[in-house]
Amino acid sequence: VLTKIISFLEQECKGIAIEPMVVGVSGGPDSVCLLDLLIRSGKSIIIGHFNHQLRPDARKEADMVSKLAARYGFPFVCGTKNVKEYAKDNKISIEEAARKLRYQFLFGQARLLKSPAIAVGHNADDQVETILMHFLRGAGLSGLKGMSPVTHLNEFDQEIHLIRPLLHSWRSEIEQYCQENHLESVQDMSNYDKTFLRNRLRHSLIPDMETYNPAFKLALMRSADTMRGDLQMIEELTDQFWTSAFMEGDPGYLSFNLDILQRADAAMLRNLTRRAVTYLKNSLRDVSFEAIERLVRLVKDDKSNSARIDLADGLFVFCEGNRLFITQSYSDIPDRDSPQVMQPAVICTGESLQLVGDWELLMELVDLTDLEMITSNLDPYQVWMDADLIEEPLQVRCRQEGDRFQPFGMPNGKMLLSDFFINVKLNKRSRGSWPLVCQEDEILWIPGYQFAHKYRVKETTTRSIHMQLRRSPGR
Amino acid sequence: VLTKIISFLEQECKGIAIEPMVVGVSGGPDSVCLLDLLIRSGKSIIIGHFNHQLRPDARKEADMVSKLAARYGFPFVCGTKNVKEYAKDNKISIEEAARKLRYQFLFGQARLLKSPAIAVGHNADDQVETILMHFLRGAGLSGLKGMSPVTHLNEFDQEIHLIRPLLHSWRSEIEQYCQENHLESVQDMSNYDKTFLRNRLRHSLIPDMETYNPAFKLALMRSADTMRGDLQMIEELTDQFWTSAFMEGDPGYLSFNLDILQRADAAMLRNLTRRAVTYLKNSLRDVSFEAIERLVRLVKDDKSNSARIDLADGLFVFCEGNRLFITQSYSDIPDRDSPQVMQPAVICTGESLQLVGDWELLMELVDLTDLEMITSNLDPYQVWMDADLIEEPLQVRCRQEGDRFQPFGMPNGKMLLSDFFINVKLNKRSRGSWPLVCQEDEILWIPGYQFAHKYRVKETTTRSIHMQLRRSPGR
Numbered sequence A, B: 001v002l003t004k005i006i007s008f009l010e011q012e013c014k015g016i017a018i019e020p021m022v023v024g025v026s027g028g029p030d031s032v033c034l035l036d037l038l039i040r041s042g043k044s045i046i047i048g049h050f051n052h053q054l055r056p057d058a059r060k061e062a063d064m065v066s067k068l069a070a071r072y073g074f075p076f077v078c079g080t081k082n083v084k085e086y087a088k089d090n091k092i093s094i095e096e097a098a099r100k101l102r103y104q105f106l107f108g109q110a111r112l113l114k115s116p117a118i119a120v121g122h123n124a125d126d127q128v129e130t131i132l133m134h135f136l137r138g139a140g141l142s143g144l145k146g147m148s149p150v151t152h153l154n155e156f157d158q159e160i161h162l163i164r165p166l167l168h169s170w171r172s173e174i175e176q177y178c179q180e181n182h183l184e185s186v187q188d189m190s191n192y193d194k195t196f197l198r199n200r201l202r203h204s205l206i207p208d209m210e211t212y213n214p215a216f217k218l219a220l221m222r223s224a225d226t227m228r229g230d231l232q233m234i235e236e237l238t239d240q241f242w243t244s245a246f247m248e249g250d251p252g253y254l255s256f257n258l259d260i261l262q263r264a265d266a267a268m269l270r271n272l273t274r275r276a277v278t279y280l281k282n283s284l285r286d287v288s289f290e291a292i293e294r295l296v297r298l299v300k301d302d303k304s305n306s307a308r309i310d311l312a313d314g315l316f317v318f319c320e321g322n323r324l325f326i327t328q329s330y331s332d333i334p335d336r337d338s339p340q341v342m343q344p345a346v347i348c349t350g351e352s353l354q355l356v357g358d359w360e361l362l363m364e365l366v367d368l369t370d371l372e373m374i375t376s377n378l379d380p381y382q383v384w385m386d387a388d389l390i391e392e393p394l395q396v397r398c399r400q401e402g403d404r405f406q407p408f409g410m411p412n413g414k415m416l417l418s419d420f421f422i423n424v425k426l427n428k429r430s431r432g433s434w435p436l437v438c439q440e441d442e443i444l445w446i447p448g449y450q451f452a453h454k455y456r457v458k459e460t461t462t463r464s465i466h467m468q469l470r471r472s473p474g475r
Helices: A001-012 A031-041 A058-072 A085-088 A094-112 A126-137 A171-180 A195-210 A214-247 A260-261 A264-281 A289-300 A373-374 A417-423 B002-011 B028-041 B057-074 B083-090 B094-110 B123-138 B171-180 B196-209 B216-247 B256-261 B264-281 B289-300 B373-374 B419-423
Strands: A021-024 A045-051 A076-080 A117-119 A161-162 A246-250 A253-257 A309-312 A315-322 A323-327 A343-347 A352-355 A359-367 A382-386 A392-396 A434-440 A444-445 A463-471 B019-022 B045-051 B076-081 B118-119 B162-163 B246-250 B253-257 B310-312 B314-318 B323-327 B345-347 B353-356 B359-367 B383-388 B394-397 B436-440 B442-446 B463-471
Touching: A001 A031, A021 A094, A021 B323, A031 A045, A031 A058, A031 A171, A045 A058, A045 A094, A058 A076, A076 A094, A085 A094, A094 A117, A117 B028, A126 A171, A126 A195, A126 A214, A126 B216, A195 A214, A195 B196, A214 A246, A214 A253, A214 A260, A214 A264, A214 B264, A253 A260, A253 A264, A260 A289, A260 A323, A264 A289, A264 A309, A264 A315, A264 A323, A264 B216, A289 A309, A289 A315, A289 A343, A289 B216, A343 A352, A343 B289, A382 A444, A434 B118, A444 B314, B002 B028, B019 B028, B019 B094, B028 B057, B028 B171, B028 B394, B045 B057, B045 B094, B057 B076, B076 B094, B083 B094, B123 B196, B123 B216, B196 B216, B196 B463, B216 B246, B216 B253, B216 B264, B216 B436, B253 B256, B256 B289, B256 B323, B264 B289, B264 B310, B264 B314, B264 B323, B289 B314, B323 B419, B345 B353, B383 B442
Parallel strands: A021 A045, A021 A117, A045 A076, A117 A161, B019 B045, B019 B118, B045 B076, B118 B162
Antiparallel strands: A246 A253, A253 A323, A309 A315, A315 A323, A343 A392, A352 A359, A359 A463, A382 A463, A392 A434, A434 A444, B246 B253, B253 B323, B310 B314, B314 B323, B345 B394, B353 B359, B359 B463, B383 B463, B394 B436, B436 B442
16 A cells, blocks of 8 residues: 555656645544555655544544644644534535535635645555445446546646545555554544435445456446546546637636537537536536536527526526526626616706716707708717707616617607517617616617607707716717 | 438438448338338439348348338349357357357348448447446447447458447337338337347336336437547547557557557556457457456556466557557467577488578588687577587477476576476467477577586587577578
8 A cells, every 4th residue: 555655646646846845634434545645755744633523422533633643743723613604504415515514624724834735545445435326326427437537626736636545446445554554543534415326336336346347446446547538638628628618707707609619519518518617606506407508408598699598506508699608697697788777867958977887878959950961871870869858967778678669760659678679689688777867757778779759850949958878088 | 200300311321422322121010111202312222131040030030121122113132141150159148149140141132232331220229228338337438429320340351331320319209200101010029138138128127217207218328429429539539549559450460559558547458459350350248347458457467478368359558668459369469570480390410401581590500619619609599519419400499398497507407398388488479489409308409598518618529519590591
């Protein structure tokens, strides 16, 4: 086992800084063995223990690890949280809560102590059980590849490495090592409520599978190693594709070039989607097969611009023109191009009103001298209306339930504003805060699109209200 | 089920010719259902049945399928072979023999009848069982992806498609369909000696796994679909890499640029290796994880030029200079550059001897006028030797066990020819047939390398034998 661990540190950790490393020690055989081996291999170490407060003996176990640290003469850090409470408060399983709080503690300590790596005691049997659990729930490559010997847990830290030096050592080897070296340990509690499932796998399903292939566990380990390499190849391809398809994004949203997505095959889209969810959520935990297939169909579907589909954990996907967006909320997407009204406001002649998105609305009273110029105006961001029909101040607001509008050129009746927006193909995302210039309940002008028929400048009109929506100067 | 099959034919078979298709009908529920569905969907069909002669009722089953064909009014072709005998003769399992002979028959008929596709009745349960078998033996992506709905079996034919329209239909759906449509069937025998294993999986392991995840079978199907896409991505990458690393090859061997291989990562080498084995063997059946890892190490190892490693089923790998070769036999690799002696021959002055590889050996007697010119000769493909010591004809042969040689510049003793070859770094592959010019048992000249010390031209020499090995003119 010592030879294995030394070759692990030499080969898998080649070229990455791992010292001083925080070693997560629960007090179970795996972590006690790992600690002993790492100390023998001469590494610089900080011993970390997290008390999950899940068992009556938890306190004693912490003491035991503390004494162990003292005996070895290495620094010891200890943390604790009420895992049960945290699970309840966050509506997650106890196992999930335990994992989260434990890693939060270990990564937090590593950051504090400027440690570039955390070592944990997962062994080959844990690996087999993990892969089998993924297999049972129908995971793809990313699950069947199992745990990685050297990896990052981006949800906790993007820089600090997580290393698993015992990943190719069997539980029996570890127990033998502990016995031969008189290492005391407690029962390992790192997998609390999975214990029942793991125990069933360990004592029932895996032995059963070994009757089909006595070398099943070894075969699975090898297959995982191979698939880890394959996944890496796919990830590199996905990287390249991401680079070619990516348009914009920040921690709150991502947008991709829809044309490029449409030319890709389904497998690539699936991998891009998984990557995108991981990027936005720091984890892939909640994305289902169906959700990913929905996205694939959305992209391949010609009607992509009318749909919005749920992806995972609050994320949704929609298309806008040539772009596909993934986000948790429309408001996470900076609307750099559209004018937006956040709060209703009023405007009078001679004033200018600042709108979100670096736009401003101007209003002035003008004498009509050149009717021709006005009627031939093709700029939808400017309007001239009959001043005699208008009573200041005008309201500037966004749409309201039931808004209707009588566009210029439609002498009779009014249409639903929602229908008008659909007709002019205004982005769904922009409709909610698009500025409307109103007089009482009546919409006079929809900047960028159309003004109300009734307020048009006629031959008899002498004075006109001129309004303009433009980018704020000096921007 | 009919809807599924129609959408299968529309989607999966889009853009490929599948009619008229040969439908493999064993008489079991799957194939009987498949046949009925394909006929209802209006396809042009030829019914094919292969009699494995494995059961007492085999003959009756063939009759039943024949009558079925007559009832439907479609052409019927039937073949038979003694599977047991074939298995014994070829030292393969009965299941393997049955598969091979059955597909040989079906593909043979398809070729004869100019049919572009063969349809077989594998169902979703078969798929789950197949994947599980691969999982138990530790397969990678290519096994875990399961059977493909549309594929080629290159070992039988490179053009004709094999399609599996029922691959997403469960056995229960198929049985229900047979019942509702009063379709008679016999017990399916397509998996003869695997029956025991499959039965165990079907009745024991899979139900057991469903206690962990009731939707296990569906989950596995989905995961297979995803992995099939991932594998395709990897295969495209492997294609590109193959193109960049490939140097030469034919059905008997492949050679790749070693420098390019050395820059690739292990996952890519593994995939290239699998592809190469499939290319040379038309199947990947015998290549083990260890064999592939040996190749990866060989490539990464600096001493690659001294090793020869076994790969699979008689294939081996060796490196030569800047190349890595994969072959079953050195003689499968055309030795375009080296002169080769296939049969011992003799040569006299004034003659020329043709050697394999478009080389010729010339011999002439010359008067010595310019000793300086001779002693300053730097061309190892020409030699001048003391004619007084030589008795014609000279023998030209390849090496023999125990050959020794006294190279020029070594006045005393002889060295083993094998050591000489190693010293001068002649390719292993070329050593066996390299031409040696001999007088009785004594090697006078090794063209391209050195002549024997004793036969050197001395100041007292008056007449000399001049020999030359050169590319045949007019080539």
